[in-house]
Amino acid sequence: DTAVSQTPKYLVTQMGNDKSIKCEQNLGHDTMYWYKQDSKKFLKIMFSYNNKELIINETVPNRFSPKSPDKAHLNLHINSLELGDSAVYFCASSQNLAGGPDTQYFGPGTRLTVL
Amino acid sequence: AQSVTQLGSHVSVSEGALVLLRCNYSSSVPPYLFWYVQYPNQGLQLLLKYTSAATLVKGINGFEAEFKKSETSFHLTKPSAHMSDAAEYFCAVSGGNDMRFGAGTRLTVKP
Numbered sequence: 001d002t003a004v005s006q007t008p009k010y011l012v013t014q015m016g017n018d019k020s021i022k023c024e025q026n027l028g029h030d031t032m033y034w035y036k037q038d039s040k041k042f043l044k045i046m047f048s049y050n051n052k053e054l055i056i057n058e059t060v061p062n063r064f065s066p067k068s069p070d071k072a073h074l075n076l077h078i079n080s081l082e083l084g085d086s087a088v089y090f091c092a093s094s095q096n097l098a099g100g101p102d103t104q105y106f107g108p109g110t111r112l113t114v115l
Numbered sequence: 116a117q118s119v120t121q122l123g124s125h126v127s128v129s130e131g132a133l134v135l136l137r138c139n140y141s142s143s144v145p146p147y148l149f150w151y152v153q154y155p156n157q158g159l160q161l162l163l164k165y166t167s168a169a170t171l172v173k174g175i176n177g178f179e180a181e182f183k184k185s186e187t188s189f190h191l192t193k194p195s196a197h198m199s200d201a202a203e204y205f206c207a208v209s210g211g212n213d214m215r216f217g218a219g220t221r222l223t224v225k226p
Contacts, residue, residue: 004158041203043159043216056213090158101147101166104214106158 003027004107006091012113013081021076021110023091031055032074033104034066035090043090049074078112086114117142117208119189121217129225134178134193136220138206141187148189149207149214150180159205165189176200196224 004025013019025032033056034046048056052068063079078085091107122137140146147166151159163174170182176199180191189206201224206217 041153041219041221043205043219045213045215048213092159100209101164103149103161103164104159106151106160108158109156 004091004093004105006089006107006110008110009108010111010113012115014115015081015083017081018077018079019081019112020078021089021091021112023074023076023107025072025091025093025105025107027093027095027105028072029093029095029105030071031094031096031102032068032071033092033094034074034076035092037088037090037109039087047074047076081112081114083114086112088112117144117146117210118215119148119206119208119217121204121206121220123220124218125221125223127223127225128196130198131195134191134196134200134222136191136204136206136222138180138189138191138217139187140189140206140208142208142210144210146208146210148180148182149209150174150178150189150191151205151207151216153203153205153219155202162191162204196222198224198226200224 031050033048037043047066049068065077068074088109092104094102094104119140149164150162153159163172165182173179178193203219
């Protein structure tokens with residue numbers, strides 16, 4: 001009964017390819033997030049969706065496009081992958097919008113390696 | 116805008132010794148503060164959070180943190196380190212539209 005799940009766990013691909021990472025939460029939360037964690041463990045928010053509506057869109061290349069088919073799912077599609085996209089991508093969810101005391105629950109991460 | 120700064124990217128303690136991980140915050144609104152822990156190859160999980168109630172917050176695994184407004188700090192402590200505490204620890208602040216994480220502190224526990 002995993003709360004926040006991501007697939008795949010590992011993704012190795014060539015430069016220039018297009019790939020997607022899927023995220024699902026079964027917590028009934030309204031808000032979902034995508035974070036990127038680089039090799040130095042720095043964690044940076046990329047996107048936030050509240051009830052399928054984009055709330056936060058940080059300075060991220062437009063090759064990255066989130067899609068939320070329903071409030072339990074937030075997928076991340078990446079076009080024309082570059083070497084610098086190699087990182088661990090974490091999905092998270094919270095009951096309400098960040099800005100309050102709500103805990104964010106994280107998925108196990110997807111380690112993306114671009115060759 | 117809000118941000119956190121974690122002092123020390125790497126802290127090493129002996130088993131049984133005091134653990135002190137430092138976090139200072141900056142926020143233009145009353146902050147909500149969090150400590151998360153990340154074990155190797157895993158996602159982050161919440162240790163504890165400050166939500167403007169008690170300034171001394173107790174979390175899981177014997178950790179606690181004290182909110183000090185005058186020092187803009189939210190340091191994480193544990194009286195006695197255990198080998199299983201070895202992990203990456205992240206301080207985070209939430210007070211606007213999102214949550215901002217610090218750069219993380221890697222805790223190593225020596226036998």
